[in-house]
Structure formats: C-alpha cells, structure tokens
Amino acid sequence: MTDAVQTPSNGDFTKRVFSGVQPTGALTLGNYLGALKRFVDMQNEDYETIYCIVDLHAITVWQDPEQLKNNTRQLAAFYIASGLNPEKSILFNQSAVSEHAELGWIFNCVARMGWMKRMTQFKDKAGKNAENASLGLFGYPALMAADILLYDATHVPVGEDQKQHLELSRDIANKFNLDFNSPDFLVPPEPLIQKKFARIMSLKDGMKKMSKSDPSELSRINLNDSSDQILNKIKKAKTDAEPLPDDESKLANRPEAENLLGIYSSLCDQTLSKTINEFAGKNFSDFKEKLANLVVDKISPISSEINKLLKDENFIDKVLSDGAGKASQIASEKIKNIKKIIGF
Ligand code: AMP
Ligand code: TRP
Numbered sequence: 001m002t003d004a005v006q007t008p009s010n011g012d013f014t015k016r017v018f019s020g021v022q023p024t025g026a027l028t029l030g031n032y033l034g035a036l037k038r039f040v041d042m043q044n045e046d047y048e049t050i051y052c053i054v055d056l057h058a059i060t061v062w063q064d065p066e067q068l069k070n071n072t073r074q075l076a077a078f079y080i081a082s083g084l085n086p087e088k089s090i091l092f093n094q095s096a097v098s099e100h101a102e103l104g105w106i107f108n109c110v111a112r113m114g115w116m117k118r119m120t121q122f123k124d125k126a127g128k129n130a131e132n133a134s135l136g137l138f139g140y141p142a143l144m145a146a147d148i149l150l151y152d153a154t155h156v157p158v159g160e161d162q163k164q165h166l167e168l169s170r171d172i173a174n175k176f177n178l179d180f181n182s183p184d185f186l187v188p189p190e191p192l193i194q195k196k197f198a199r200i201m202s203l204k205d206g207m208k209k210m211s212k213s214d215p216s217e218l219s220r221i222n223l224n225d226s227s228d229q230i231l232n233k234i235k236k237a238k239t240d241a242e243p244l245p246d247d248e249s250k251l252a253n254r255p256e257a258e259n260l261l262g263i264y265s266s267l268c269d270q271t272l273s274k275t276i277n278e279f280a281g282k283n284f285s286d287f288k289e290k291l292a293n294l295v296v297d298k299i300s301p302i303s304s305e306i307n308k309l310l311k312d313e314n315f316i317d318k319v320l321s322d323g324a325g326k327a328s329q330i331a332s333e334k335i336k337n338i339k340k341i342i343g344f
Helices: 029-043 065-081 099-108 113-117 120-132 135-149 160-179 227-236 255-268 272-279 284-310 313-342
Strands: 016-021 048-053 090-093 155-158 190-193
Touching (some): 016 029, 016 135, 029 065, 029 155, 029 255, 029 284, 048 065, 065 090, 065 284, 090 313, 113 135, 113 160, 120 135, 120 160, 135 160, 155 160, 160 190, 227 284, 255 284, 272 284, 284 313
Parallel strands (some): 016 048, 016 155, 048 090, 155 190
16 A cells, blocks of 8 residues: 555546644534534545644644643544544644645735735634734634645635635635636635534523633533533533424524534434424423433543543554645645746
C-alpha cells in the first residue's frame, strides 16, 4: 500500500469534502450531532474526506500552550472515537502543513478590507473590544479560505454560522482566478449546511445554542459526562407543561420540546415525525427516561473510547502525522502552482 492521494491532476475524484473544527476545549453533544457525526457519515458515503484540527485558527485568541496540545489530541481522539477511520479519511492538524499559513497570507492580499469588515463573526467575537482583538481574528476567514482552496474541496459541511465565511471563500477564489487570469484554477466550494437538527439547543433554554462556554453545566451534555451526570441533566432539562404533541406543526412555540425530540431523532437517525409519532400524547417524564437512556447508550461508548485513546498519545500523534503527510502531498502541489501563477 502506498500513501498515494488522489488530486485533480492524478486522480478522478469528483467530490472532496473538507472541514475543520477548532481545538479549543470541552466537547458537547452539540459538537457531536452538529459536526462530528455528520463528518463521519460522509466518510462512508461517496466522498473523499479531509478533516482538519484548526490550531492556527485557535490561536486567534490566546491559548495556553499545554492546553492547546491537550485539546488537539482530545479532538483527534473525539474524531476517531466517533468513527473516523484514518485509513479512509485524512485527519491532521493545520499547523503541521505549513501551506495553510502560506496561502492564508496570499489570501490576505486578495481579500478586500470591505469584505472582511462585513464578517459578522468577527463583530460577535471581538465585541466592544475590537481595538484589542488580534489581527489574526480579523483575518480568520482568509485563512479558512486557504484551508478549503488548497485542497480543491468541492463540499464543505459547516454550521449555519459559517455560511458567510464560505461565501467569502468563493469570492476569494473568483477574485484570484480573475486577478491572475487563471480561470477555474481555484474551485469555489459548495457549502453543505445541515438543515435537520442543525443546532442543538441548551437544555436550559431552547432559544440558546448548546455551548461549551455556557456558565451553566446543566445546559449541556459534555462528551466526558458520566452516565449519572447525563441522566441527571436530562431529568432537569427545561420543558413545558403540555404533553408531547402529535404533529410537527404543534412544536412552533415549544423550543425545548422541539430540541429534545430533535436530539432523540438525530441520535436514532430517524425523522422528527417518526419520533413525534412514537411519543405523541406522552408525558415528558416518560420521554425523558427513554431519551436519557439513548444518550447514555450513544455517548458513553464514545467517551470511554476517547479516554482509552488518550492514554496512547503516540497512537494519536502518529494518526495526525500520517494525516499531515497525506495532506501535504495535495497542499504542496497546489501551492507550487499558486506561486507560479503569482510570479514568485
Ligand atoms: P465550536 O465548538 O462552536 O467551535 O463548534 C465546533 C463545531 O461544532 C462547529 O462545526 C459547530 O457548527 C458545531 N457545533 C457546536 N455547537 C453546536 C450546537 N449546539 N449544535 C450544532 N452544532 C454545533
Ligand atoms: N471557522 C470554522 C468554525 O469555527 C472552522 C474552520 C476553519 C473550517 N477552517 C475551516 C470549517 C475550513 C470548514 C472549512 O467552525
């Protein structure tokens, strides 16, 4: 077996997926259902899949170096425990393939200030203190475009919040092709925005996203929660006074009910309407018991696998460095052509 990787010049792939997650701390059920589970499902479909732990993006906000290293390994373990097969998908960390930073710089020179200033995530993240934000946080979407365009990725699964960044990637690709008279050289990627159960909401407030940064522990299921913690959190999850509805349309003003039914459906890989039929007219207490058992059944094997994997750092490091080797084969070829086009 060689490590040969298909590229547009030597292969005949038609669909290549690229996505990234930042290694910035504890992982939740929202990360699993909204990102990792989907990524792994795509590996088993008709795509070539490349997944990146975006540590260069992480340092746009200061990270403790030891913590960054641990979080990177933890995220790699999370990918593998969720079913990512390193023989099938490429898994690597961004800083190990220097072409990302190199192309990120080039794209800083392609992207326009006016485009960057419109990015809502920067405004949200920098908040009132924008003067004190890093320049990297402002340039973040240009680096994200580099991640994607280095690999000629055709499809990029991301959450709704990243849609604007993907549009910017398309703009950068088009402007580069135009500025350097190289039609079709960079491939504007198609976003794959998950519609079903795209946002897993807080267990305490159905209008707020489940997030690792929520001050309330009861608002989220962490992937390293014990079974007892999971049971307790689901038991205490906010609900409303009505029994469960018999029709999807009746969920309109019941965000907590919708979220819990959505989590159930997503974990079982079934439609929301099937779950609704299953529980129509039941009390929350019956449903919550089933849901809690399901979450434990699905999450516990992942968290124990993460813990097992984390005991073997050499294994994780080897998966990442093998992945970086394969990613480099594609990235170095592309950057060579980019440099030629630019006149370096
Ligand atoms: P973050 O933890 O916000 O950096 O997000 C990492 C990945 O997990 C991104 O692809 C997010 O879209 C996804 N994600 C995070 N929280 C949720 C959530 N509550 N529901 C769905 N997806 C989420
Ligand atoms: N910005 C993405 C997020 O915060 C992470 C990311 C970085 C990414 N590079 C990417 C996602 C390339 C998709 C493709 O979720």
